[in-house]
Amino acid sequence: MKIAIVGTGYVGLASGVCLAAKGHDVICVDKNTSIVERLNRAEATIHENGLPELLEDVCNAGNFRATTVLSDAMEGSELVLLAVGTPSKDGEINLEYIRAAAAEIGASLKDRDDHVSVIVKSTVVPGTTDTVVRSVVEQASGKTLGEGFGLGMNPEFLREGEAIEDFMEPDRIVLGHEDAKTLDRLHELYAPWDSDKVAVNTRTAEMIKYANNSLLAVQISAVNEIANLSAAIGGVDVMDVMDGVHKDKRWNPMTGPDNARVNPAILTYLIPGCGFGGSCFPKDVQALHAQGNSAGVPMEMLKAVLSVNANQPGQVRRILEMELGDLADRRVLLLGLAFKPETDDVRESASLAIASDLLDSRCQVMAHDPIATENFISSFGPRASEITFKEDWQSALEDAEIVILATSWAEYSALSDLAKADQVVFDARRFLQPEEIQKAKYLTIGYRSIH
């Protein structure tokens, strides 16, 4: 099947390469000429495990290429997937890229006689595809839904860092559609996958994505609140608390071989930390909250989730000050700048807020990340010049009084052995085993010693 994908960021590129690997003929479109040129040289433009190899395969096989010209990509395509960004603007979803891309798609449909299905893959609030996208495409094309084009909504659930694996082995594929022809095409597109397929209307498809992300965010903030109270009370380690909770069979059924616990991935969302970030959870929860307000349904739970999360990176400074007093002139090494390991994405990363707090406290800040430093510097703005970015964290460690582990990159587990007696290790991700840190003073989220 020949398909065009508009927007070649994390989602557009991962989807494009995987769909091509399954035999489809894919053309990705992006406004950014550098992305297009690099992709046509089979050069990966984002950091994703397995992407460079798969990209090379599909480029060599001749069924993946990129262009800046949308009308070229639309030539002969039966399906066009919209994968442009849907960022947050003043707490609401910003549909400017969706509108612009839908208008371009509509314009290129104008002179075509065949029927094309326009599929929204970006995360958009319920009701966007069958109102905004529909009317923009209708106006630009002069055609009506069902007659000259079809409409679908196929939300993406991939996680950055595991994008290729998640796309290749999805938990389910949601086939939102407004017309039968589009549903048939979506079935054909995903025929190589034997995952569960959920065929619903486009609004339901949109809501599935938001419900999924919101419920995960609720869990994270709920655990973080319990962690903060445990620390305030003192003498309660929230990891022990969660260990007890994780043994509830409703979270962790004993249905493995010999009644072993299955330890589902959901438990990883029931661990405290310095807050969730990334390009999805914060903006998606905000967007649904804003939609609730405009629909006359205040989403009180989501409001609380956002408020807990906004304060959570601040726990790091609060606890450090409580334990160590004034932080001015302390030499601090911040380990991890990406919002999570295995990605170079720093959007809404807790490290942005932590670094800012440390500078406000007049600390001398050093920072390290295996791959996200460049993105961090451009996101952090002019104050990045006040931070010393290190290539080798282990030698930077020699010079630090306080080390904050903010992203759980595997290589930082060596910190347990390397930290010295006169140093403080602050584990903001509950990543290290406190009993393995023999020498340094250990501080963390969700625990305060009362001795």
Ligand SMILES: NC(=O)c1ccc[n+]([C@@H]2O[C@H](COP(=O)([O-])OP(=O)(O)OC[C@H]3O[C@@H](n4cnc5c(N)ncnc54)[C@H](O)[C@@H]3O)[C@@H](O)[C@H]2O)c1
């Ligand atoms: N990143 C994730 O992990 C993830 C996961 C699931 C869903 N999503 C959703 O998928 C959507 C895309 O997210 P992303 O992280 O891939 O975004 P991104 O910012 O990485 O990529 C968007 C790309 O679209 C391009 N673009 C914008 N307007 C264009 C136009 N008119 N024509 C051609 N190209 C255009 C931009 O240049 C950019 O390269 C968002 O709605 C997001 O919420 C993201």
